[in-house]
Amino acid sequence: MTSTTSTRPPSALWAPDRRATTTGLLLLITLAAFEAMGLGTALPTIIKDLDGASLYSWPFTAFLAASIIGNVFAGRVSDRVGPVPGIVAGPALFFIGLVVAGTADTMTQLLIGRAFQGLGAGSQIVALYVMVAIVYPERDRPAVFGALSAAWVVPALVGPTVAGVLVQYLHWRWVFLGLAPFVLIGALLLGPTLRALRARERADIPATPRKWLPLAAFAAGVGLPALTWASQHPEWSSLLIAAVGLVLLAPALRQLLPQGTLLARRGLPVTVLLRGMLSGSFFAVESYLPLTLTSVHHYSPATAGIPLTVGALGWSAASMWQGRYPDMPRHLLIQRGFILIAISLAAMVFVAPSWGPSWLSIPLWMLAGCGMGLAMASTSVKVLGMSEPGDRGFNSGALQISDLLLQATCVGIGGVLLNLLGSTTNPTTAVIVLNLLMAGVATMGAFLSTRSTLDGVNARP
Structure with a gap:
């Protein structure tokens, strides 16, 4: 595909004709x-309030399963009629989910609310990606995705604290209900853009036929949570659940991902795979970093979260930086991001032992966050740049599914290692093995990133 010759600077995101679109986009992501x-x-x-201790992980599992289904259906609708239905339905479903969860008196109602939130979030993100491809010229997209990464900074810094204050001084229901009005405001801000998009003719953009896509979406929505649950409960009885998950997930992925993704085929397929490798390697190590700092180095819960906050700042800063240089080859930014992550994860093995310098986790996680900021935004830009108009929704959904799949898999590997090689009170050996494995995944990603170009075609964003 040819690159756009727009000369608009990144500040064009805030030009008068885009200001409401950019504001609404960032507000929905921030919420x-x-x-x-x-x-x-x-x-x-x-x-505790809903007497649901036996279902502790299911609010996350329900959200995960529903978000996969939302990814797929929003992608399919976006390819057929455009992103407007997904952008309308996504915030609406998310709003309903917030109200249902915020008024829950039973765990069943809470899980229903989380499922609605997952459907909304999954639909919303894919439709917004397609909207970005339509509204913003190609040279502006690095800046857009840099801004989307920055939208996570404030929630990462103050979200847990604000939630804690609401729970302590008001009620946990306000964690959900307090956000609901702002979701409506974000959706309303996108109104002018949605009217403009609805007016565009899409009859000349045929969507690729994908007969089994809905069935594959439901299969993956069951299979991935089954594998996640089994990895969190490594018992003999979990093997059957894991087997069922694999049986459902394996054929579903052939329908949900571009052909050749799991074989790292050059171009679009390997770029989608790289997105999952980024998320999997980074979040697997991050998930067990606070446990290491609290159990091994006796940090308080508050101080154990400092490296994660610093990592979020590094992620945002690097993502914003790459947005200022739209002409830089995306595959090089992806490769450099993987290299930074690989170095950081390998060096984190020195933090795991009790004799290790725990302070080292702060600069190392800043470095890893910078790697994510460079590479994650660049995979989004590159996938949109390599997608034909009738496939943007499918490919954006595949990007999210790859992200969720490998993240859940790699975090699950950490749980298995923790049960086999250690415990929550002595996680050192398990964490060292996990860090080295994930550093290997990141190193492999650095090598595979050279395949994200099509023999020189699409080397630019």
């Missing part, structure tokens, strides 16, 4: 981020 960051803080109290 979803606040909900995601705040739930972990509020969940222990929620579970």
Whole structure:
């Protein structure tokens, strides 16, 4: 595909004709981020109030399963009629989910609310990606995705604290209900853009026929949570659940991902795979970093979160930086991001032992965050740049599914290692093995990133 010759600078995101679109886009992403960051803080109290200790992980599982289904259906609708239905339905479903969860008196109602939130978030993100491809010229897209990454910074910094204050001084219900009005405001801000998009003719953009896509979406929506649950409960009885998950997931992925993704085929398929490798390697190590700092180095819960906050700042800064240089080859930014992540994860093995310098986790996680900022935004830009108009929704959904799949898999590997090689009170050996494995994944990603170009075609964003 040819690159756009627009000479608009990144500041064009805030030009008068785009200001409402950019504001609404960032507000919807920020609200979803606040909900995601705040739930972990509020969940222990929620579970206690609703007597749901045996279902502790299911609010996350319900969200994950529903978001996969939302990704796929929003992508399919976007390819057929445009992103407007997904952008309308996504915030609406998310709003309904917030109200249902915020008024829950039982765990069943809470899980229904989380499922609605997952459907909304999954639909919303894919439709917004397609909207970005339509509204913003190609040279502006790095800046757009840099801004989307920055939208996570404030929620990462203050989301858990705000949620804690709401739980302590008001009620956990306000973690959900307090966000609901702002979701409506974000959707209203996108109104002018939606009217303009609806007026565009899409009859000349045929969507690729994909007969089994709906069935594959439901299969993946069951299969991936089954594998996630089994990895979190490594018992003999979980093997059957894991087997069922694999049986459902394996054929579904052949329908949900571009052909050749799992074989790292050059171009679009390997770029989608790289997105999952980024998320999997980074979040697997991050998930067990606070445990290492609290159990091994005796940090308080508050101070154990400092490296994660610093990592979020590094992610945002690097993502914003890459947005200022739209002409830089995306495959090089992806490769450099993987290299930074690989170095950071390998060096984190020195933090795991009790004799290791725990302070080293702060600069190392800043470095890893910078790597994510460079590479994650660049994979989004590159996938949109390599997608034909009738496939943008499908490919954007595949990007999200790859992200969720490998993230859940790699975090699950950490759980298995923790049960086999250590415990929550002595995780050192398990964490060292996990860090080295994930550094290997990132190193492999650095090598595979050279395949994200088509023999020189699409080397630019």
